[in-house]
Amino acid sequence: MNAKGGTNSFDGHPQVTNTNIAELNQGIDAWVENDFSGACPVRDLLDRIGDKWSVLIILRLGQQDERFRALLRAIEGISQRMLTVTLRGLERDGLVHREVFDTRPPSVVYSLTPLGVSLLGHISSLTDWALENATTVELAKSRYDANT
């Protein structure tokens, strides 16, 4: 099955047409051709949200602003190092805002920027998809593995 010959509509989500996808691929190609040196924005985004922690941090900050230590406790399994590293990356990309309160002991609060909030919507629809189709995917894997 494929997407040929028409418009695929998804319940409640924006419609996707072949034209859209074609334009997208063209957009990507354009970046690849014009500046092969590296900076494809799609690649960049995938590298970010593809890393181990960025999405979980964005989802958490989508709920509420939070301090460093609180994030460390909230996000199960993350190391201190990776929390700082990932937050720096998100801050650099303009997705997360870092505010320092000069108290004793020091307090630093992280929050989503407007840009971060705008990304949050797309990310959560993706993670929604993952949760909704978890069993389907799991089933597909079992069937695939069964047929060796």
Place this chain on the structure above:
Amino acid sequence: MNAKGGTNSFDGHPQVTNTNIAELNQGIDAWVENDFSGACPVRDLLDRIGDKWSVLIILRLGQQDERFRALLRAIEGISQRMLTVTLRGLERDGLVHREVFDTRPPSVVYSLTPLGVSLLGHISSLTDWALENATTVELAKSRYDANT
């Protein structure tokens, strides 16, 4: 700035409320707690679309079904090995269908499954976001790097 205290609406996209995000986090937590052994569907999805080639392949197959060699030419920079490996992964997850035509020489056509098509919508809205906000992000990086 943050998402506290209300509903964030995005132009043309589904609305995102704090409740949604909270439920999402709960959903993730549930998986983490109940089966820490590994299989969080969100983690799984991120691992897949976070790898170097899956998204590009899905976008390409969203345009048209295609044979192995054609994909290899279409997707700039991918190695033969990674194309097979990635296609196997996508097939295992039930996102891509593989059809073998027993001709000489052999021909194998890949296409998106209905599940793959349903994911395509979310992915393309993400990559759309990346292209739309590319300059904004680039600017944020420059400003961040400037302030060392």
Place this chain on the structure above:
DNA sequence: CTGAATCCCATCGGATACTG
């Protein structure tokens, strides 16, 4: 509390060569 610096290993993915 918030972080930077170091060490170190597991995995990802590219190059290359070989098969049906």
Place this chain on the structure above:
DNA sequence: CAGTATCCGATGGGATTCAG
């Protein structure tokens, strides 16, 4: 054409230690 197998360098990320 459509793969598989091996080798191997680059990178991601955890544990630990030190600093303001």
